[in-house]
Amino acid sequence: MNRYRVAVIPGDGIGVDTIDEAIVALDAVCEVHGGLELAYDRFPWGCAYYLENGVMMPPDGLQVLGDYDCILFGAVGFPPVPDHISLWGLLLPIRQHFDQYVNLRPVKLLEGIPGPLRDKGPEDIDFVCIRENTEGEYAGTGGRVHRGHANEVAIQTGVFTRAGVERVLRYAFDLAASRPRQELASATKSNALQYSMVFWDEVFAELQQGYPQVNCRQYHADALAARMITAPESLDVVVGSNLFGDLLTDLGGALQGSLGIPPSGNINPEKRYPSLFEPVHGSAPDIAGQGIANPIAAIWAASMMLDHLGHADAGDLLLRAVNAVTAEGRTLTPDLGGNATTREVGHAVQEQVRAL
DSSP states (O other), rough: OOOEEEEEEESSTTTHHHHHHHHHHHHHHHHHHSSSSEEEEEEOOSSSHHHSSSSSTTTTTHHHHSSSEEEEEEOOOTTTTHHHHHHIIHHHHHHHTTTEEEEEEEEETTTTTOOTTTTTTTOOOOEEEEEEESOOOOOEEEEEEETTTTTEEOOOOOOHHHHHHHHHHHHHHHHHHHHOOOOOEEETTTTTOTHHHHHHHHHHHHHHOOOTTTTEEEHHHHHEEEEEOOOOOOOOOEOOOOOHHHHHHHHHHTTTTOOOSOOEEEEEETSSSSSEEEESSSSOOOTSSSSSOOOOOHHHHHHHHHHHTTTTHHHHHHHHHHHHHHHHHOOOOGGTTTTOOHHHHHHHHHHHHHHO
C-alpha cells in the first residue's frame, strides 16, 4: 500500500466547495485502485484567517507544510483583503519556500465542451504550458520612495538567474522530448527587454544543443498569444518566464471554455519539497457559497497530483472520468451551460471513476 499525506488548504470563496469535490473524487480513485491511500489534514488559512489574525497563515505555516507529500489548494483572495496581501501572504511564499520553480498548466479542450474558437475542437487544443515560478518578474524585488508626492517613484525589478532560467528550460526540453511531437516553443520579448530576455534566449539556445530531437521555436510573447488563438493545433509545449507564462496560461485557460476547467501544478521536480496543486479559477466572490462553482479544475488538479506522486494510472483514470462527464453533457455547472450543482458534478465524476 502506497500512503501519502496531503495538506489541504481550501482558502477562500469557491475554493472550499471545489476542493471538497476533489477530495471526494480522490477517495473514489483510492477505493478502486486498491494500492493507494491518502490522508488529509485541512488548514483554514486565507483571507478569513487574515481578518481574524492579521496574517494569511501562522508564522510556522511553512514549517508545518514541509512535512507533507503534497498540498491541495483551493483559491486565495476575498474582499476586503487587498490582492497583493492575500497573494504574497500565502501562495507566493509557499511557491518560493518550497522551490516550486515549475508551474505546469495543461491546455486541453475536454470532450463535449464548446471552446470559444470557431472550428477548433479537442483535437486542436491540446498542449502544455510551463511557467517559471519563483523568480523573474515576480521575484518581489523593488520599492517605492517619495510616496504621495509628485516625484513618487516605484521600481519593480525582474530577477533572472542562470540557475533559475536553465532549470525551468531544461524541464521544458525534457518534457518536450518525452512527448510524441517533440516540439518546444519559447516565449520571449528580447526585442524590447535587451537584458533579461536576451539572456533567456541565450540559455535557451545553449540547452537546445543537447536536445537535437526537439524541434524548437521562439516567439515574441505577443505573437505567441496570437498564435494560441489562430493556430493552437501548432503548439505542443510552451515555456515562458513568470510574467509571460502567467499571461499565456490564463489565455490558454480561456481556450478551454471556462475558467472552471483548467488546473495548475506548482512543482518541485526533484521532490525535495512538497508540490502544490490548484484550480486556477480564483475565489469568485460573486458566486461563493451558492453551490454552483465548477469543480472540474480542482478535480483535474487532483489528477495532476496523482501523476506527480508517481501514480500516472490513477491520475489518468480520474481525468478520463472528468472527460466522460463532459462528453456526456448531462451534468454541467452553469458556466458550461448546465444547471447542475457543484456536488452533482462531483458525484458524476465519482460514478465515472467506478464505471471506468
